[in-house]
Amino acid sequence: MVALQDICNKLEGYKASVAKSLPEIDELDAATKSLLQRYINSTESTDPSSVIRIQAILDYMYEKINIGNWKEVKLFIRKAITIATYLKLLAHVRFSNEDKDTMIKQAFKIIDFGILFGCPLEKEPKLLQNCASILSTVNVQQSARYFKDKSDKETSSTSNTTTEACKFNATPIEIIDCPSMEHFLKNYILKERPVILDNCINHWPALEKWKDQNYFIKLAGPRTVSIEIGSKYTDSDWTQRLITIEEFIKEYIYQTKGPTGYLAQYQLFDQIPELKNDITEPEYCCFADSTDPVDVMAWYGPKGTVSPLHHDPKRNLLTQVVGEKQLFLFSPSDSQHLYPHDHELLDNTAQVDPRQPDLEKYPNYKNATPYYCILKPGQMLYIPPKWWHFVESLSISFSVSFWWE
Structure with missing residues (x-):
């Protein structure tokens, strides 16, 4: 000691x-x-x-x-x-x-x-x-193992991408196996097409370590983070709270009642570099138009967390580590059919919920072309700049996004 x-x-x-x-x-x-x-x-x-x-x-x-x-x-x-x-x-x-x-x-x-x-x-x-x-080199007494005998059922779903895509009248997003750099650049980066990359992060220690919530408690339980409280950030009762990681896990990760807590779009790896040792920046991020560093963000929460339909200005490799998420994507050319909010702070966010679109309120949505996927552990979804995307966790989930110009 x-x-x-x-x-x-x-x-x-x-x-x-x-x-x-x-x-x-x-x-x-x-x-x-x-x-x-x-x-x-x-x-x-x-x-x-x-x-x-x-x-x-x-x-x-x-x-x-x-x-x-x-x-x-x-x-x-x-x-x-x-x-x-x-x-x-x-x-x-x-x-x-x-x-x-x-x-x-x-x-x-x-x-x-x-x-x-x-x-x-x-x-x-x-x-x-x-x-x-x-x-952290001082031995701090941590809580005893808090979560015992948690089965994989709590971090996975039985949904099938093709079946679900048909239900939503959507086109399944293409899945390719660990493409070459040249193939990814030529067919997806330059053409601004979404795609799922499979078997590219099998070497990540996070794929096994992060399944166990006790790992986060032991490594970083006393650390304070800012979480979102509420179903989605467009709701009037949405707020934020400072909380320790141990408190967040115990109060929100396995809870099914009360408000949803979500560690969303958070620079966790800058704050706690030890966690960054469990992941590696994908080599595909090298196709950049600037020398700015890649933004690495954490998304950690229970089943049911939602990011409303929105778009971002940067390229994004959304990497699924634990659990599964369903995503709807739309081309920028469909923007007029998605009813973006008028407020300047929400002009990158649409009002339509693609899971249950209200066609009476948003009749032009029927002219949009949704793309759909269920992102599974070990997969990365490439989201081109300005592509609209709606994200929902189907289980306890931990994702990492890599954003670059």
């Missing part, structure tokens, strides 16, 4: 690079910046009361980011949150009076707040993630 003093020393090791990051928050008001600088460059961080003072800075920054649109929040404010989070973590680990397990779990909450509301520093872009990795 790693000694807490060693943990403190390792965390303190990032102080120099954090100090070099101070010019990144030059726009911050002088008083707040001066206080952060004093804690970084002096021994005052060894004062137990510093936790309270740093929390006051975080509260001040949190108020600032909650004024107006999130996209308009200045980066220097979010970077200040990252720096203040790091300083609070140092003081907490060194001076907490809690038992070791409680102290470590609280430390993860401090880190995750910084990851969720802060942003990377140029000098130390993985600062808080690295701090979390250091803390």
Whole structure:
């Protein structure tokens, strides 16, 4: 077991690079910046009361980011949150009076707040993630195995793609076996055609590891994430909640009553890099028009989660790891038949539910051409840019999407 003093020393090791990051928050008001600088460059961080003072800075920054649109929040404010989070973590680990397990779990909450509301520093872009990795070397007492003897029936369905496609008067999406790079580029990327790629990720450890919910609890149970609460994001009662992964699994993954909880479109692998060791970025993502990194998003939830019919601007390889999902796809040329919302925040989302289209309300839908599939574990669905897609989980499901320009 790693000694807490060693943990403190390792965390303190990032102080120099954090100090070099101070010019990144030059726009911050002088008083707040001066206080952060004093804690970084002096021994005052060894004062137990510093936790309270740093929390006051975080509260001040949190108020600032909650004024107006999130996209308009200045980066220097979010970077200040990252720096203040790091300083609070140092003081907490060194001076907490809690038992070791409680102290470590609280430390993860401090880190995750910084990851969720802060942003990377140029000098130390993985600062808080690295701090979390250091803390994970301490043996924290986890819950006993919570889910026992869960059968594969809970993570799979008996639906058949062809049968279901006929029911919806839809065209089954083509399935091809691990195509060559050239074949994929020529026939699907360049032609902007959807396709399911089979037997391309058989080497992923996630295919076996992620079947067991206890794996997530053991690896990342105390980590805080943001989940969606509600049937779909277009509903008026849809909201979000901060919750630990262990709480999310116990409260939502196997529950069939009450509101649906969904870890949707979430950068889980940036927050918890250990999970990224279980997957590999598909080589097909190399066909890019820019040098921007691929966006890797997690989609984790119970049976019945829904993403309404919508489209995205990037190419997408939606990869199914656990459970199954049914998807309806429509070409961009069908947009006029799908009744997109008028509101600018929802103009990429359609009003039609392709499972039960209301033809009296949306008569032009009958002119649309739906494509359909049931995506199974180990399969990747290529969704071209601007293609409409509706997604529903048929079982407990974990998917990973790879988005690129």
